[in-house]
Amino acid sequence: MTATIIDGKAFAAGVRGQVTTEVERVKAAGITPGLAVVLVGEDPASEVYVGHKHRATIEVGMTSFEHRLPADTSEGDLFALIDRLNADPAVHGILCQFPVPAHLDERRTVARIDPAKDVDGLSVTNAGLLATGGDALVSCTPLGCLMLLRDQLGDMTGLDAVVIGRSNLFGKPMAQLLLRENCTVTIAHSRTQDLAEVCRRADILVAAVGRAQMVRGDWVKPGATVIDVGITRGPHPDKPGKSRLLGDCDFDSCAEVAGAITPVPGGVGPMTIACLLANTLTACCRAHGLEEPQGLTA
Numbered sequence: 001m002t003a004t005i006i007d008g009k010a011f012a013a014g015v016r017g018q019v020t021t022e023v024e025r026v027k028a029a030g031i032t033p034g035l036a037v038v039l040v041g042e043d044p045a046s047e048v049y050v051g052h053k054h055r056a057t058i059e060v061g062m063t064s065f066e067h068r069l070p071a072d073t074s075e076g077d078l079f080a081l082i083d084r085l086n087a088d089p090a091v092h093g094i095l096c097q098f099p100v101p102a103h104l105d106e107r108r109t110v111a112r113i114d115p116a117k118d119v120d121g122l123s124v125t126n127a128g129l130l131a132t133g134g135d136a137l138v139s140c141t142p143l144g145c146l147m148l149l150r151d152q153l154g155d156m157t158g159l160d161a162v163v164i165g166r167s168n169l170f171g172k173p174m175a176q177l178l179l180r181e182n183c184t185v186t187i188a189h190s191r192t193q194d195l196a197e198v199c200r201r202a203d204i205l206v207a208a209v210g211r212a213q214m215v216r217g218d219w220v221k222p223g224a225t226v227i228d229v230g231i232t233r234g235p236h237p238d239k240p241g242k243s244r245l246l247g248d249c250d251f252d253s254c255a256e257v258a259g260a261i262t263p264v265p266g267g268v269g270p271m272t273i274a275c276l277l278a279n280t281l282t283a284c285c286r287a288h289g290l291e292e293p294q295g296l297t298a
């Protein structure tokens with residue numbers, strides 16, 4: 001293996017430490033940043049992520065408001081809760097954990113959240129601000145990838161970046177962030193022709209397809225920086241009855257060719273929650289006209 005392994009777990013711990021210091025500064029001004037997380041239903045992975053978010057919020061000194069609603073919650077009841085959180089001055093960030101049950105609509109749910117408290121950066125307002133160069137709250141996972149890339153590469157001007165995946169939560173904001181860094185950006189997806197050839201052009205290859213180990217070493221340009229956003233749980237090959245997490249990249253073959261690569265687990269994943277805390281702090285500072293923390297935004 002030749003590639004540098006990008007340690008997202010350690011980097012995320014550093015971001016959380018920085019957030020903790022900044023929260024102390026904000027508290028000294030008499031304000032405690034507050035994050036409200038809404039979980040509808042009992043998706044097992046979501047239960048775990050929401051639990052991690054709650055603990056991480058408390059650890060950095062913020063207030064955590066957790067709202068767990070039954071799977072059959074009506075849109076009206078969900079929106080009534082969001083309206084209360086929008087109006088609550090102790091709440092600076094709101095997110096609804098995805099996926100939501102099938103009878104609810106993610107876009108309508110996001111649209112109900114006050115854009116100033118939309119710490120997932122998914123509202124039309126925040127997506128538009130990001131696309132037009134404004135001060136957006138940026139979706140947490142792409143923001144985390146940007147922080148890792150800046151740390152790894154510094155100036156990205158002129159680099160060819162390929163993002164595989166076009167979701168609102170990840171692919172589109174990631175592409176916008178890379179464009180802001182002056183990369184030449186290609187968004188590839190399931191209908192892209194000769195995907196392997198497109199990927200081989202990338203100095204920065206970001207994989208968010210949701211198909212385990214799809215990107216193989218011969219898709220990677222020698223020396224490229226590979227960011228693996230996929231998390232698929234599959235059976236463990238050596239431990240019967242146990243599972244393991246797989247990324248969208250075949251780690252061993254990609255690491256033979258890449259200059260640097262994020263592992264799964266321990267790469268991009270931990271950055272998601274660290275950036276959620278960073279976004280909550282940013283939203284709080286903006287709400288109260290306080291100086292914004294440096295290095296925690298796009």
Ligand SMILES: Nc1nc2c(c(=O)[nH]1)N[C@@H](CN(C=O)c1ccc(C(=O)N[C@@H](CCC(=O)O)C(=O)O)cc1)CN2
Binds near residue numbers: 095
């Ligand atoms: N409203 C949102 N919903 C979802 C988001 C989101 O950003 N906003 N992202 C994902 C889930 N997610 C956070 O919500 C998340 C995913 C993964 C991790 C993480 O730390 N992964 C670890 C492995 C964890 C494990 O063992 O399962 C890693 O990759 O190292 C944190 C948060 C979908 N929903």
